[in-house]
Amino acid sequence: MxxxxxxxxxxxxxxxxxxxxxxxxxxxxxxxxxxxxxxxxxxxxxxxxxxxxxxxxxxxxxxxxxxxxxxxxxxxxxxxxxxxxxxxxxxxxxxxxxxxxxxxxxxxxxxxxxxxxxxxxxxxxxxxxxxxxxxxxxxxxHDPGTFHSKNPIKVPADVSGLNVRPAHATMARFISGLGGGPVQVPAPEAREAIANGTADAITFPWNSIYIFGIDSETKYHLDMPFYISxxxxxxxxxxxxxxxxxxxxxxxxxxxxxxxxxxxxxxxxxxASGRQKMIDSGEHTLYEPTEEEVQMWRDAAQPLIDQWKTDVGADAETLYQGYVEALERHDSRF
Missing domain, CATH: 3.40.190.170 (Bacterial extracellular solute-binding protein, family 7)
Incomplete structure (x- = not known):
C-alpha cells in the first residue's frame, strides 16, 4: 500500500x-x-x-x-x-x-x-x-380549558362542595377559594379520579376530555375560555x-x-375541535355564561392575582404588566 x-x-x-x-x-x-x-x-x-x-x-x-x-x-x-x-x-x-x-x-x-x-x-x-x-x-x-362535570356548573357558587381535579396548583387554590375540594392528580390519572367518584368535575381543555377517555363521565361543560396550563x-x-x-x-x-x-x-x-365534537354528539350539554356570570367568575379569580402579587413582592406590578403587554402584542389577551 x-x-x-x-x-x-x-x-x-x-x-x-x-x-x-x-x-x-x-x-x-x-x-x-x-x-x-x-x-x-x-x-x-x-x-x-x-x-x-x-x-x-x-x-x-x-x-x-x-x-x-x-x-x-x-x-x-x-x-x-x-x-x-x-x-x-x-x-x-x-x-x-x-x-x-x-x-x-x-x-x-x-x-x-x-x-x-x-x-x-x-x-x-x-x-x-x-x-x-x-x-x-x-x-x-393548551387551548383555554374550562370546567367539565357530572352535574351543571354555571356560576362560582356551583363549585362549593364539589371535588374537582384541577389543572395545576393555581386552579387548586381557585377551587378551594370557591369552597370546593381539589383532587390533585396528573393528567394521566384524571380519568380514574372521575370514574371512581373521587372527583365530581375536572378542569381540562376540550379535546383532552376525549383523549383521556373522560367524555363518558362528564356530560356538562362551562362554555368559555377559562384558563390555561x-x-x-x-x-x-x-x-x-x-x-x-x-x-x-x-x-x-x-x-x-x-x-x-x-x-x-x-x-x-x-x-378546540373537541368542543364542536361534543356539540355534534348530542350527548353533552354546554352552558355559555351571561356577561354578568362571566363577571362573577372574573371577580372570583381576582384574589388569585392579589395573592400572586403578594407572593412575588416588590417587582410584581412590573412583571404583571409585562405579561399583559406581551399578550396584547400577540392578540391573545382575554
Missing part, C-alpha cells in the same frame, strides 16, 4: 471521527401518551426540524407516557440529567415557581397560539433566575453546554418565541 493511499485512509478516518464526535442523541421524556397531539403535532415536527437543520447530527429519542419518571418529577429530571429534555408542567409543584404561576391564573390568555409566543417572550428572561438550573426552551400552553420544554444544562458550538446554535434556533408559537399550533387546533 502506497504512502499516498495510507494518508488518504488516515484523513478519511479523521474526518469520520470528527463527524461522529459531533453527533448528539438527546433523550426527551414526557408523560403523555404517544398518540397525544403534543407528541404528534408538537414534539415530532420539532425533532424533525432539529434533524434537518443539523443534517442529521442531532437525533432525539423520545420516552413518552412517564417511562422515565412521573409527571410531577419532570423538572428535576431535566435538572439532574435523567433526561436531556423534559416536557414539564411547573404547576404540578405548588409554590416552586411563583412568577411563572401567573400564566395559570384564569382570564389572561384567550388563545394558545399567540399566548405561547407572548409567554415565551415574557418568561424567557425570568427563567434565567427562577429556573436557573435548567435551560428554558419552549412554552406550550402552560407546559415547558426544558434542557439539562450539562447536556447543552457539552454540545459542539454549532449544534448548540441550532438548538438555540429551536428555542425561540416563534418556535413556541409553532410548537403550540397543532395542539391548540386539536383541543
Amino acid at each position: 502506497s504512502t499516498r493511499t495510507i494518508a488518504a485512509i488516515a484523513a478519511t478516518l479523521c474526518i469520520t471521527g470528527t463527524a461522529q464526535a459531533q453527533e448528539v442523541t438527546l433523550r426527551l421524556s414526557h408523560w403523555l401518551p404517544p398518540t397525544h397531539p403534543v407528541h404528534t403535532l408538537g414534539i415530532e415536527p420539532w425533532i424533525q426540524s432539529l434533524s434537518e437543520a443539523s443534517d442529521g447530527r442531532i437525533a432525539v429519542q423520545v420516552f413518552p407516557a412517564q417511562q422515565l419518571g412521573a409527571a410531577p418529577d419532570h423538572y428535576d429530571m431535566a435538572r439532574d440529567g435523567i433526561a436531556d429534555i423534559t416536557y414539564t408542567n411547573p404547576g404540578y409543584q405548588a409554590g416552586r415557581f411563583p412568577i411563572y404561576s401567573l400564566v395559570e391564573i384564569p382570564f389572561h390568555a384567550n388563545n394558545a397560539v399567540g399566548g405561547a409566543q407572548a409567554m415565551h417572550e415574557w418568561y424567557a428572561p425570568i427563567a434565567e433566575t427562577e429556573m436557573s438550573d435548567v435551560k428554558f426552551c419552549i412554552a406550550n400552553p 402552560a407546559q415547558l420544554l426544558l434542557i439539562n444544562k450539562d447536556t447543552y453546554n457539552g454540545m459542539p458550538e454549532d449544534l448548540r446554535a441550532i438548538l438555540d434556533d429551536h428555542c425561540t418565541p416563534e418556535w413556541s408559537r409553532k410548537f403550540s399550533e397543532g395542539w391548540a387546533e386539536n383541543e
Whole structure:
C-alpha cells in the first residue's frame, strides 16, 4: 500500500471521527401518551426540524407516557440529567415557581397560539433566575380549558362542595377559594379520579376530555375560555453546554418565541375541535355564561392575582404588566 493511499485512509478516518464526535442523541421524556397531539403535532415536527437543520447530527429519542419518571418529577429530571429534555408542567409543584404561576391564573390568555409566543417572550428572561438550573426552551400552553362535570356548573357558587381535579396548583387554590375540594392528580390519572367518584368535575381543555377517555363521565361543560396550563420544554444544562458550538446554535434556533408559537399550533387546533365534537354528539350539554356570570367568575379569580402579587413582592406590578403587554402584542389577551 502506497504512502499516498495510507494518508488518504488516515484523513478519511479523521474526518469520520470528527463527524461522529459531533453527533448528539438527546433523550426527551414526557408523560403523555404517544398518540397525544403534543407528541404528534408538537414534539415530532420539532425533532424533525432539529434533524434537518443539523443534517442529521442531532437525533432525539423520545420516552413518552412517564417511562422515565412521573409527571410531577419532570423538572428535576431535566435538572439532574435523567433526561436531556423534559416536557414539564411547573404547576404540578405548588409554590416552586411563583412568577411563572401567573400564566395559570384564569382570564389572561384567550388563545394558545399567540399566548405561547407572548409567554415565551415574557418568561424567557425570568427563567434565567427562577429556573436557573435548567435551560428554558419552549412554552406550550393548551387551548383555554374550562370546567367539565357530572352535574351543571354555571356560576362560582356551583363549585362549593364539589371535588374537582384541577389543572395545576393555581386552579387548586381557585377551587378551594370557591369552597370546593381539589383532587390533585396528573393528567394521566384524571380519568380514574372521575370514574371512581373521587372527583365530581375536572378542569381540562376540550379535546383532552376525549383523549383521556373522560367524555363518558362528564356530560356538562362551562362554555368559555377559562384558563390555561402552560407546559415547558426544558434542557439539562450539562447536556447543552457539552454540545459542539454549532449544534448548540441550532438548538438555540429551536428555542425561540416563534418556535413556541409553532410548537403550540397543532395542539391548540386539536383541543378546540373537541368542543364542536361534543356539540355534534348530542350527548353533552354546554352552558355559555351571561356577561354578568362571566363577571362573577372574573371577580372570583381576582384574589388569585392579589395573592400572586403578594407572593412575588416588590417587582410584581412590573412583571404583571409585562405579561399583559406581551399578550396584547400577540392578540391573545382575554
